[in-house]
Amino acid sequence: MEEGLLFVISGPSGAGKGTVCKRILEELDIDLSVSMTTRKPREGEVHGVSYYFVSQDEFRERIEADGFFEYAQVYDNFYGTPKQMVMEQLAKGRDVLLEIDTQGALNVKAAYPDGVAIFLLPPSLPELRRRLTGRGTETPEAVERRLSETRKEISCMKEYDYCVVNDDLEEAVDRVVSIIKAEHSRVSRGVQDLMKRYEEEV
Ligand code: 5GP
Numbered sequence: 377m378e379e380g381l382l383f384v385i386s387g388p389s390g391a392g393k394g395t396v397c398k399r400i401l402e403e404l405d406i407d408l409s410v411s412m413t414t415r416k417p418r419e420g421e422v423h424g425v426s427y428y429f430v431s432q433d434e435f436r437e438r439i440e441a442d443g444f445f446e447y448a449q450v451y452d453n454f455y456g457t458p459k460q461m462v463m464e465q466l467a468k469g470r471d472v473l474l475e476i477d478t479q480g481a482l483n484v485k486a487a488y489p490d491g492v493a494i495f496l497l498p499p500s501l502p503e504l505r506r507r508l509t510g511r512g513t514e515t516p517e518a519v520e521r522r523l524s525e526t527r528k529e530i531s532c533m534k535e536y537d538y539c540v541v542n543d544d545l546e547e548a549v550d551r552v553v554s555i556i557k558a559e560h561s562r563v564s565r566g567v568q569d570l571m572k573r574y575e576e577e578v
Pocket of ligand 1: 389447450475476480481
């Protein structure tokens, strides 16, 4: 059986990764990986759905047991993609979607070059400032810290396979859906199976 494909959606916080990923799950048959984090749940977040919320000790134990596909420290907390689910789903032929920060995305590209990394950009820095402030969850200092982090993250964009500006949500979702579909038609993927089929038909 052909392996599934791994897609990584990354980019600065406030770019709209979460919203875009939610819409992708509505449009395509793809599995979203649920990350593990040491941060506290926000209101409405459910353990096992939004994240697996764990203690620092539990997170450390999993690092030592080589249980992460990738992990990173984002601001003051740790976030990681549990390895087992990703590997199992890919082996079953399922596509897997990761919504992770930019350090994590670059680590995935280094360790798993077959993964497809998509950089999601906010329309502009003033618009990003508006989005971050509008959330009401960040102090003004935290907003400034995130904006300066964003400038650094944008400088790593060339390491990605694709970049999509999230100016209009539906337009951005359409583009990501097109990228995922196009990756399945890449000649470098699964050509053997396709050639075999045509040889058998002659
Ligand atoms: P938040 O705390 O707002 O949910 O997420 C903060 C940042 O951590 C976001 O950029 C999010 O994409 C990223 N993140 C969430 N899960 C993971 C993960 O498993 N690995 C990495 N590297 N980053 C993650």
